[in-house]
Amino acid sequence: MPSTRPSGSERWWLPWLAPTLTLAAGLIFWGAGEQFLAGAAVGLSALGFYGVHSLRARLAQAEAARQLMDERLLTTQKLAAIGELAAGISHEINNPLAIIRQEAEWLEELLKGARFQDQAQLLEFRESLQEIILAVERAREVTGKVLELARERQPVIQKLDLNRLLEDMARLVEHEARKKNIVIERRFALDLPPVESDGPLLRQAVLNLLTNAYQAIEDRGTITLTSSWAGPDHVKIAIRDTGVGIPPEMLDKIFLPFFTTKPPGTGTGLGLAITQTIIHRLGGTLSVASQPKHGTTFTIVLPLSWEPQEQRA
């Protein structure tokens, strides 16, 4: 038998230690017949038992902390691995998708010269081809987003007028928001200096969050778009909605790729994952606070001046 055990069961003897000691002490002092000593021994072993007990509690605590760290590390590694795998698969799937689309379009062309005895049959044929093309597009949207998530795009840094950027994106969403009776309220700090960041990336992130906000509101509500200082060298963008909110047990999952609360086929579950990746690339942070039935606030904090991060391995 090897003398080493797996690390998980190293402390297998702990539960037995105290009772064994007590028993041993009891036997020794019973033999000596000394009442006093026996009492002291029982006390001592009880003390020993207590010591072991607290030691066990501390070990359990340390073990739990280690497990949590392991889990976090594992999650990060898992996500990276899954991301790579997903990107690889997406790439491979894109090729056959392109062929399916191409062939479906070719069939549409051929159909123009084809004769059918039954007109209804021709219509059905056409509709079926349209469905195929639509489904291909849906699949391409997913693969495109997965590839985007995995792509390491280096930001191109320019001086940006943050409020201008927020205003532009608000206007883009406003039209659609109005149809659901949603008002977009702006609260911009007017003393913000230009922010060094990547315009197109930041626009994409803000637009994603604004879209989420107006999708979270079923009908009638307010989206509050705020810009403000966050300390002497950071700025904050907050996007608050009065929508359905996110249950607490889901809050830590919403940034995971493919996590979605939307019905199948309507959301890819990649929007927030992409948004978070973008904000990290810009040297910022993205956080969320939510109260079910009252609404959700997403907060972006960005540095005023951007410094290249260390290249990730």
Place this chain on the structure above:
Amino acid sequence: MERFKVLVVDDEDDFRETIVKRLKGRNLDATGVASGEEALKTMAQENFDVVVLDVRMPGMDGIEALKEMKKRWPLTEVIMLTGHASVESGIQGMQLGAFDYVMKPVPLDELLDKMRQAYERKKIQEGKF
């Protein structure tokens, strides 16, 4: 600001012709074409720094044209123009690498400002490679 080359792609003749004239008046080297297909043909012959691209056009639409442009000329910056706000096409456009999204009608100064930023971005990226 130095002179740079702009391609305006819009099927509305009045809008396109006027904006090209006004951009020339601001000392930009501006050209106008009426469709996505024409834009790709023109870009294959000349280099452009910035493209202003209408989203909704008959034939090849703006999103399709944008896809093709970013594939073939990744450094050329594209500003999308839209007559009505469409979140869907906005998100798609930004994902496909559009520089910005502008709603018509847009004051010329605002558009010019975005064009300059787009051009600056192109120069930064060219410096990197």
